[in-house]
Amino acid sequence: MNENPPSVACPCCGYHTLTGAANYEVCPICFWEDIPQSDLYARSTSNRITLRKAQQNFADIGACEAEYGELVRQPTADDARISNWRPMEQRLRQQQHALLDGFVHHRAGLLEQLARFVHDGLLRAIAEADYGMNVEEHLAALRQIHAGQIPVPIKWEPREVLELVRWSQPDGPNGRGEGKDAGRYGHLQRAFACTALLLIASEPENSGRLMGSEKDSIIQLIGSVLALDLKLQRPALRLLSERVLTLDLGDAELPFFALGILLLAATLPDVEPQQLGELGEWVLAEEARIRAELLHTWRPPTQQWLFGLASYNTYQESWQVTTVSILEKVIPALPLSEALVLRNIIERIGM
Numbered sequence: 001m002n003e004n005p006p007s008v009a010c011p012c013c014g015y016h017t018l019t020g021a022a023n024y025e026v027c028p029i030c031f032w033e034d035i036p037q038s039d040l041y042a043r044s045t046s047n048r049i050t051l052r053k054a055q056q057n058f059a060d061i062g063a064c065e066a067e068y069g070e071l072v073r074q075p076t077a078d079d080a081r082i083s084n085w086r087p088m089e090q091r092l093r094q095q096q097h098a099l100l101d102g103f104v105h106h107r108a109g110l111l112e113q114l115a116r117f118v119h120d121g122l123l124r125a126i127a128e129a130d131y132g133m134n135v136e137e138h139l140a141a142l143r144q145i146h147a148g149q150i151p152v153p154i155k156w157e158p159r160e161v162l163e164l165v166r167w168s169q170p171d172g173p174n175g176r177g178e179g180k181d182a183g184r185y186g187h188l189q190r191a192f193a194c195t196a197l198l199l200i201a202s203e204p205e206n207s208g209r210l211m212g213s214e215k216d217s218i219i220q221l222i223g224s225v226l227a228l229d230l231k232l233q234r235p236a237l238r239l240l241s242e243r244v245l246t247l248d249l250g251d252a253e254l255p256f257f258a259l260g261i262l263l264l265a266a267t268l269p270d271v272e273p274q275q276l277g278e279l280g281e282w283v284l285a286e287e288a289r290i291r292a293e294l295l296h297t298w299r300p301p302t303q304q305w306l307f308g309l310a311s312y313n314t315y316q317e318s319w320q321v322t323t324v325s326i327l328e329k330v331i332p333a334l335p336l337s338e339a340l341v342l343r344n345i346i347e348r349i350g351m
């Protein structure tokens, strides 16, 4: 018998293969090098991928990285493993479900709810957004979406007009529509366009086929949902929550979804303070986790909280203004600990 049996669990495979923690030992079962936590996300030559990915690789191929496949050994009956071992991926998904299942189970879908208010004339107005080009083609495609059919793969019609309407500012001087209902008319169009774009983006086959990013659709959608005052917050929460549950855990847009969910939840009267606090903690934790993961990539994040994760921050000011105005409203009614979490988000997002 080994006089000094390994007693410390490897953070990658969960087997007790190490004699000490964070001691740069290489695990014989998965070939992960046990570097100190502080180095975990640093660019290192020992582990070139994140622990989350390494754990995933171990589950898939039995080694932390494919090239070490020849160097690892199979675990045997003598290898003890942490009881209830769960890879990070599973833990994060379980956390998402605990936070979001209540929203996901809301009865009505956002597209279905919006379709009640978006009449055919409004679809035509969206179809005309590309300077009146290809109106009939756009309209036909928009009618399909209105009926609940999400186009796969997405084509130019109606992608172009949906993206153009997403940029629109219904309350601005060049707001869409005319007359006294101009703002409302424009917000219905924009809410429909953003909803459609988020649903289109959630189809795996449409990956990479859209311009702009989902975070742009999220903040423009929230703006219109609040302006319309048609009780669309819950269906919008369901849409964002469903999307998060399918989003890759390394996706840089994830923290934007988390913040969007917190903001919508904060506008509902029946969401418990504790739940808002948990959502706030989640936003902060996911921002930090994605930030750390991005350090490994060719595009490391900038210092700036949240926005430093994205390549383009077209709607940075909208995110800032909306976050501050919604959270400032709920903070006075919250217990101290929850208030501090949301205050922390306001301070980080800056103005």
Ligand SMILES: [Zn+2]
Binding pocket: 010, 011, 012, 013, 014, 015, 017, 027, 028, 029, 030, 031, 032
């Ligand atoms: Zn291991």
